[in-house]
Amino acid sequence: MTADLLGAMRAVFVRELLVFWRRSTEVMTALVFFVIVTTLFPLAIGPERRELMLVAPGVLWVAALLATTLSLNHLFASDYQDGSLEQMLMSPYPLSAMVFSKIAAHWVLTGLPLALLSPLLAIQMALPMKAIGTLVGSLLLGTPTLTLIGAVPAALTLGVRGGGVLVSLLVLPLYTPVLIFGAEAVAASAGQGFASVAHLSLLGAFLALALSFAPWASSAALRVSLD
Amino acid sequence: MSEGLFAVRGLSCMRGDKTLFAGLSLDLAPGEALHVRGPNGLGKTTLLRALCGLSRPMRGEIRWRGGKVSDLGEEFTAEVAYVGHLNGIQGDLTASENLRLASRIFTRRKQQGLGADAALERVGLRAQAERPARHLSQGQKRRLALARLLVLRRPLWVLDEPFTALDVTSVASLSSLIGEHMAGGGLALIVSHQAFDLPGIRDFELAHYCKVRK
Numbered sequence: 001m002t003a004d005l006l007g008a009m010r011a012v013f014v015r016e017l018l019v020f021w022r023r024s025t026e027v028m029t030a031l032v033f034f035v036i037v038t039t040l041f042p043l044a045i046g047p048e049r050r051e052l053m054l055v056a057p058g059v060l061w062v063a064a065l066l067a068t069t070l071s072l073n074h075l076f077a078s079d080y081q082d083g084s085l086e087q088m089l090m091s092p093y094p095l096s097a098m099v100f101s102k103i104a105a106h107w108v109l110t111g112l113p114l115a116l117l118s119p120l121l122a123i124q125m126a127l128p129m130k131a132i133g134t135l136v137g138s139l140l141l142g143t144p145t146l147t148l149i150g151a152v153p154a155a156l157t158l159g160v161r162g163g164g165v166l167v168s169l170l171v172l173p174l175y176t177p178v179l180i181f182g183a184e185a186v187a188a189s190a191g192q193g194f195a196s197v198a199h200l201s202l203l204g205a206f207l208a209l210a211l212s213f214a215p216w217a218s219s220a221a222l223r224v225s226l227d
Numbered sequence: 228m229s230e231g232l233f234a235v236r237g238l239s240c241m242r243g244d245k246t247l248f249a250g251l252s253l254d255l256a257p258g259e260a261l262h263v264r265g266p267n268g269l270g271k272t273t274l275l276r277a278l279c280g281l282s283r284p285m286r287g288e289i290r291w292r293g294g295k296v297s298d299l300g301e302e303f304t305a306e307v308a309y310v311g312h313l314n315g316i317q318g319d320l321t322a323s324e325n326l327r328l329a330s331r332i333f334t335r336r337k338q339q340g341l342g343a344d345a346a347l348e349r350v351g352l353r354a355q356a357e358r359p360a361r362h363l364s365q366g367q368k369r370r371l372a373l374a375r376l377l378v379l380r381r382p383l384w385v386l387d388e389p390f391t392a393l394d395v396t397s398v399a400s401l402s403s404l405i406g407e408h409m410a411g412g413g414l415a416l417i418v419s420h421q422a423f424d425l426p427g428i429r430d431f432e433l434a435h436y437c438k439v440r441k
Contacts, residue, residue, distance in 0.1 A: 004335050011331035015320070022319040022359075083313025087375075089281060091333050092305030098332070227282045 008093050009101045016105030019078075030071040030110045031117065037063040038121040049126040056125035057135070057186035064114055064139055065146060065179055069171060071110045072150040073164050075102065076222070080158045089226060095219035103151050103215065111143030131190035134200070141203040142182040148207075148214035149174050155221035178206055230290065231256040233383060233414055238287030240273050247273055248436040251287070257382075260405065260415035260425065265433035271418045272312070272387055274433065278416060279307045279385045291383075305335070308381040310389055314372035318361030322352055322371050325360055330378045340380025349404070350374045351397070365392040373401060376408075384408060384415040390423060398423055 020027050041059050045051055079085045088098050118139055119132045127135065153170035157163035185199035231254035239249040247270030255261060263271050277284040280296055280303060289296040296303045316325055326343035334340070347353050350370040355363060360371060369392050376384060384405070390398050402423045405415055409427065417428070 007336075008332050011328050015317070015328045015332070018324070019317055019319045079317070081313075082317060083311060083315035084317055086281060086309065086311060086313060087315040087329070087333065090279065090304045090307060090309055092301050092335055093332075094301065 005093050005097060008091070009097055012098050012101035013105045016102055017109065020074075020105070020109045026071075026074050027109050030067040031113055033070055034063050034067040034114050035117070035121065037066070038125060042124055042126075052126040053128065053190065056122065056127040057131075057183045057190065059125060060118060060122060060127075060135060061138075061142075061179055061183040061186065064118070064143060064182075065175055067114060068111060068143055068146040069150065069168050069175075071106070072147075072154045072167055072171070075106050075147075075151055075154045076158055080225075085158075085222065086226060089223065095222065096215040099151065099155075099219045099222065100215040103147055103218075107144050107147045111139075111147055115139035115143060127186070128190050131186055134189035134196045135186045137200060138182045138185045138196075138203060141200060141207055142178050145178050145203070145207045145210045146175060148210035149178075151214055151218040152221055155218040155225060158222070158225040178203065181206070230254060230293070231259070232292060234290045235278065236288045236290070238274075238277065238289065239285045240270060240277050240282075241285050242270065242273060246285075246438070248433060249286075249438075251433075251436040253431060255383075255414045255416070257412040257414060258409050258427075260409050260417060260428045261431045262425075262428050263416060263418045263431045263433055265437075269433050269437055271433055275309075275385050275387050275416060275418060276311070279309045279383075280304050281309070306381050307383045307385060308376050308379050309385045309387075310372050310376065311387045314368050315375070316360045316368055316371055318359065320360060321357050322347060322360055322363065323356040325371060326374060326378050329375050333379055339378075341377045343378060346374040346377040347371075349377055351400070366394060366397065369393055370397060370401075373404070377404070382413050384413060384417075386415065386417045386419075388419055388421075389417065390419055390421040 038060060041055070042052055045055070076085060089095060091098060115136055118135055122132050122135050150167070150171050153167045157166045160166060181199045181202045185196040185203065188196040188199060233255040235251060235253045238251040240247050253261065263274065265271055276282045278289060291299060291303050291306070320328070323343045326346055330339055330343065341349070344356065347356050350373060352367060352370055352374065355367060360368065363371065373389060389401060393401065398421065402425045406425055408415060
């Protein structure tokens with residue numbers, strides 16, 4: 001039984017990766033957005049290293065957060081339109097497990113590349129070398145939290161006109177704690193404040209919290225949207 | 228009246244603030260099929276969605292193997308195969324990937340039905356197996372959605388307009404599929420405006436349970 005469930009979750013994961021991979025433009029949108037925004041800042045502010053360094057943690061984190069928000073619409077929308085979600089509701093396995101697999105695959109294709117690409121952009125933003133490790137770590141802890149939290153409004157606004165705007169409005173207040181502690185962690189290890197360990201632990205706590213409620217809450221939201 | 232494997236008692240459904248039908252009861256025993264009939268807008272799709280657990284009815288009880296569907300949860304949905312207006316086909320995957328993944332996601336190992344290739348053969352899509360599903364025609368997509376029924380092997384089939392976009396030969400072969408399903412002890416609930424030939428199917432007039440509209 002458990003083996004069957006894990007097999008089904010793996011199949012959902014593989015399915016998502018395959019579909020997203022064949023629609024690579026959608027996957028790239030978030031990443032390209034992240035790169036463009038962080039590239040524009042040094043151009044607009046000027047090459048003054050000290051100024052750039054001061055805003056770097058904030059800019060990198062805001063860009064990552066907005067890129068994640070941008071990608072949320074792809075999480076359920078196409079499966080909703082072609083009826084695959086309906087079928088998923090008729091699965092012999094708990095919907096929250098299926099939703100968890102979907103979110104995990106979505107993060108692997110949007111959040112993970114974003115975190116892995118961030119050191120390059122950090123150099124561009126004149127972030128000190130010692131802070132780059134913290135940046136990657138904070139994004140690795142923070143972006144899955146963002147995707148998990150965002151899945152709930154994404155599920156809730158399926159089939160609503162102008163759902164994309166609604167998702168951003170609903171999700172941004174929930175994102176602020178993650179943003180604050182993520183950017184603080186990077187700033188701290190760049191030498192502008194306290195040690196970054198505390199911030200990173202808090203990000204870890206947020207992730208644990210989101211992991212425990214988001215799959216369950218978004219599957220409940222899906223049932224409501226499809227009723 | 229003895230209670231069937233699948234039994235509905237006093238079902239009422241609403242759309243918006245309008246009651247579509249009320250006090251609906253039906254019984255279905257193994258090997259039986261029901262052809263739900265009625266003009267457009269009567270609530271046939273709403274009825275089917277309520278019966279397979281996708282939406283919650285206003286009032287009434289749906290029982291499966293003697294237990295309430297709302298209590299059974301996944302134990303019930305695991306035994307229902309639903310083909311709605313939407314095909315549930317992911318266009319970026321090939322026809323055979325769609326079926327293969329469906330069999331892994333939607334079935335427990337002991338309940339697996341036909342293999343993906345055999346199911347495609349049965350609905351005449353063997354040559355299209357490796358094509359992305361979005362390149363298939365409407366009728367072929369419909370046949371792919373129906374091939375999923377064979378892969379899942381579930382006892383209760385709920386089919387909403389299964390014959391749309393199908394050509395005459397496909398309608399005949401699909402009816403014989405449903406016939407085989409019934410002969411194997413399966414149950415089927417079908418909504419269709421298209422004529423089809425299926426011995427032993429009972430008609431069910433939904434209009435009996437709707438108030439006279441002014």
